Amino acid sequence: MTAQARPRLRRSARTRQAAPIAGALSWLYALILALPLYYLVVSALKTNIEIFTRPFHLPSLWLWDNFSTAWTQASLGKALANTALICLVAITVTLVLAVPASYALARSDTKVARAITGAFSAGFLIPPFAALIPTVILAIHLGLFYTREFQMLFLPASALPLSVLLLTQFMRTVPSELVEAAAMDGVGQFRTLVHIFLPIAMPGVVTVTILQLLTFWNEYLFSLTITGTAPDVRTVQVALPTLISDSTNYGVLAAGTVLTVLPVYLVYTVMSRRMQEALTAGAVKG
Amino acid sequence: MHHRISQRARAATAAIAIATLALTACSTSTGSGSDDASDGGSIDVVTRWASGSPEAAVQKRVFDAFTAETGIKLNVTEGLENIDDQVETAVAAGKSPDLVIVNLFDKTLGWLDAGVTVAADQYVEDWGLADTLKPDALKAWRVGGTDDGELQGLPFSGFSWPVWYNTDLLTSAGVDEIPQTTDDLIAAAAKLRSAGIGPLVVGGSDWTGQKLFYQIAQSFTDAAAMKTVMQKGGYCSTDSVMQGIELFTELRDGGVFVDNAAGLNSDDMYAQYYSQKAAIMSAGSWAYAGAVDAGTGVEKVTTLGGFPLPGGAAFDKPTAFQDFTGVGFMITKEGAQPGHIEKVRQLIEALYTEANVGDFVQTTSLLPSVTGDFTAFAANPLLAQSLKLDQSVSIAVLPDVWIGSASDPIIQVLTSAYGSSSAQQICQGLDDATASAS
Numbered sequence: 029m030t031a032q033a034r035p036r037l038r039r040s041a042r043t044r045q046a047a048p049i050a051g052a053l054s055w056l057y058a059l060i061l062a063l064p065l066y067y068l069v070v071s072a073l074k075t076n077i078e079i080f081t082r083p084f085h086l087p088s089l090w091l092w093d094n095f096s097t098a099w100t101q102a103s104l105g106k107a108l109a110n111t112a113l114i115c116l117v118a119i120t121v122t123l124v125l126a127v128p129a130s131y132a133l134a135r136s137d138t139k140v141a142r143a144i145t146g147a148f149s150a151g152f153l154i155p156p157f158a159a160l161i162p163t164v165i166l167a168i169h170l171g172l173f174y175t176r177e178f179q180m181l182f183l184p185a186s187a188l189p190l191s192v193l194l195l196t197q198f199m200r201t202v203p204s205e206l207v208e209a210a211a212m213d214g215v216g217q218f219r220t221l222v223h224i225f226l227p228i229a230m231p232g233v234v235t236v237t238i239l240q241l242l243t244f245w246n247e248y249l250f251s252l253t254i255t256g257t258a259p260d261v262r263t264v265q266v267a268l269p270t271l272i273s274d275s276t277n278y279g280v281l282a283a284g285t286v287l288t289v290l291p292v293y294l295v296y297t298v299m300s301r302r303m304q305e306a307l308t309a310g311a312v313k314g
Numbered sequence: 315m316h317h318r319i320s321q322r323a324r325a326a327t328a329a330i331a332i333a334t335l336a337l338t339a340c341s342t343s344t345g346s347g348s349d350d351a352s353d354g355g356s357i358d359v360v361t362r363w364a365s366g367s368p369e370a371a372v373q374k375r376v377f378d379a380f381t382a383e384t385g386i387k388l389n390v391t392e393g394l395e396n397i398d399d400q401v402e403t404a405v406a407a408g409k410s411p412d413l414v415i416v417n418l419f420d421k422t423l424g425w426l427d428a429g430v431t432v433a434a435d436q437y438v439e440d441w442g443l444a445d446t447l448k449p450d451a452l453k454a455w456r457v458g459g460t461d462d463g464e465l466q467g468l469p470f471s472g473f474s475w476p477v478w479y480n481t482d483l484l485t486s487a488g489v490d491e492i493p494q495t496t497d498d499l500i501a502a503a504a505k506l507r508s509a510g511i512g513p514l515v516v517g518g519s520d521w522t523g524q525k526l527f528y529q530i531a532q533s534f535t536d537a538a539a540m541k542t543v544m545q546k547g548g549y550c551s552t553d554s555v556m557q558g559i560e561l562f563t564e565l566r567d568g569g570v571f572v573d574n575a576a577g578l579n580s581d582d583m584y585a586q587y588y589s590q591k592a593a594i595m596s597a598g599s600w601a602y603a604g605a606v607d608a609g610t611g612v613e614k615v616t617t618l619g620g621f622p623l624p625g626g627a628a629f630d631k632p633t634a635f636q637d638f639t640g641v642g643f644m645i646t647k648e649g650a651q652p653g654h655i656e657k658v659r660q661l662i663e664a665l666y667t668e669a670n671v672g673d674f675v676q677t678t679s680l681l682p683s684v685t686g687d688f689t690a691f692a693a694n695p696l697l698a699q700s701l702k703l704d705q706s707v708s709i710a711v712l713p714d715v716w717i718g719s720a721s722d723p724i725i726q727v728l729t730s731a732y733g734s735s736s737a738q739q740i741c742q743g744l745d746d747a748t749a750s751a752s
Contacts (some may be wrong), residue, residue: 080585103364173407270392273367275604
């Protein structure tokens, strides 16, 4: 056994000793994350009394009707369609604006580009609540108060700082040799973006899509204030609180919450592997 | 691989574009104030009775029948917890509803002054409601709660708010009579605790704790003085009110409230009482339906009464709350316009018909603000008891209208009161909260 091999062996033994602890901690962490979900799902099948007196027990009587009651009472079908429409349009607009902007910023290292990047970074400094009143006034003046269309325009505006900064980092990983080869072949800017940058930055696009989908889906303050609570335009986050009253049936409310979380959870499950790959790839490159 | 992704991305983009166009084309985005009326035209209504409330089902029946009969379409928007903010924003945006179905509380108390709504005095006369509405109900909706104040809206949903006693649990703990004095109550609480039963359950961290506190705190004070203190402060400097606050701390320290009352809310309160883990609670008529729905049979062993009195009290019978500030109809400036007011009138008249009020009484156990005998609609045994409550209780001053926007800061003060605050700390906190809100 050489002198160089000894430390590696010691590390390996230590790693073996630590493995059960790390495993146990991982399971504990997973349990802590799963517990609220379990609470939500079992509450969706219980009466109020059971929710408050036996919160973590399984239901004594499984009230599956809570789901249909929530669906009907809060008109969740229409609300889910509204939210899906708003998210779809808002994410499309976000990507249509953020991808070319990121491409331009990634390919330019001038003072102006750095200033624009800084401006996007400054977007994080504005708390949403501070923007509420000016945004309401803007919606009124545009004649888009109590409409979904304003939300479709506003959400991309709020999402651009993070989207542009993330995508710019992904696009900076494109090898310069590829870009030079394309330039020598006479490829224009648009084709360079579409055929070289976009495919390589696709994990970034997926990441941005997932992050913004989660943000848009869960947005409440502006949806309530500007889009409003009329059944034909309200989002699912605004429809859900209509199940709250002086005598709220929390089983029905929890069932409604499960129904509103489910679509975005499914989308996340489908797309999360791509996002993890993207983040891992970014870590290796970094 | 990249090529495959690119193709997939293009397909997804195309699908998104098509779906977006289709959905946008199919959708309509009407908000409040839209005018897609049928033959009878339309009016916009914002309602406090959201889908999850028991009133929503009756409201829908009434609205559907109204539209079928008159041809007037109702654009109904549900007001959430912050219905007052919702309506104010809508008015600012030029999208004012015509009618708001809402509680008289906090910001809504200022709507008449602010020009959001119009006084309803003339409509009561013109629409022949003067003899239909109970004088107490009208008084409750007048500015300042006085006979000569302007009418802020038309009262609809009143409530009684008694103390609920589970006589089975009291008997099993050796308490044979419903406590009539605060000494009786302290003794009963001790027996209940010995039997492993929770005594009086209350949501010390929310509005239920606030109301019960005021019920106890006014034990030695007449209504006029209490209203003044609630409105302007002076808790510490008013001897009779201080006596009431000290009584509250005596009851608390005597074990009358369940353990950890400061950490409970109204939902915990209902759950503990309905599941028969606690023997006493103070809750309003809106909870009668919930008691039956709980399915534990608690409504059959419950006797409604008042809160026990101390020696030297200002009341001659145990106290309960009763009022008509539950839900009423506020007509906005928009609703008062010539093109709208006639439709508003028709809707309000439909809501006040005996059959529709009876439906509300039967389904939601509300106390009607219109005259007449609704006992036939009182299918709920608790409501039947409640309609005779006047004979056995004195009515205490409900704080809502008087404390106004100090309500939330006062709840924070009282959460500590259900913990361990001294009487001096409580009165000082209430004075500070009242001053900061005025």
